[in-house]
Amino acid sequence: MKLAIPNANGFVKQHFGKSKEFIIFDISDREIKGHKLLSTAPFQHNYEELAKLLVREGVDTLILGSAGLRAIQILQQHGLKVITGASGSVREAAIAYARGAHLRHTPFNSVNPKHVLSR
Template identity: 30%
Template sequence: MNQKIAIPTCEGKLWQHFGKAPQVTFVTIENGKVKDSVVMQAPEHEHGAMPKFIAAQGATDVLCGGLGQGAVNMLQQLGIKIHGGAPTIAIEEVLTQYLNGTIVYGDSSCHHHCHHHEE
């Protein structure tokens, strides 16, 4: 099965708040293996911008941390599968865990107190 996974990111790590990520990493998966990976600047943070941007890039899936109900609804309407609650770790590691089926998902709902998890 081939997929194009959109991962909200910042400096090589999964970014915890879907709509406020500074970048999106698009990863093309063919036959269970990473074929291509491209980092793009995310759109300005405004209602509906991120789901539309991700759909315009041809993404089939979103692998992310927290996201609000509006984003969930819009992604579902666009036919994009959501894998929410992923850990805030390096992209390579989250992809390895996802592809191996070993990823541990946490709470994917955004309660608007999940601002910037900077370290």
């Protein structure tokens, strides 16, 4: 499986829409087998194209800090599993997920109310 996490100097980027890069982790047998940095700067707030790019890269799961309702819906429409509410180290989040840590897969557990109310 491939897991993508928005990166900001090694930490989970808290504003998904402003993410300029993601780290994509290859996970197998509950271990990280590899990773790569993917630049997504041209796709800030362009959720449709970002979702397409992540799918082309083979990503099936995203771990995010917060995201607006519209972004989550678009990502899910492209078949991506979205987990929100993450913070701290990108690598530690990936390791925890790989080892089976219980992360909530509730698409609205960390929706940014500003995004919901402004639409």
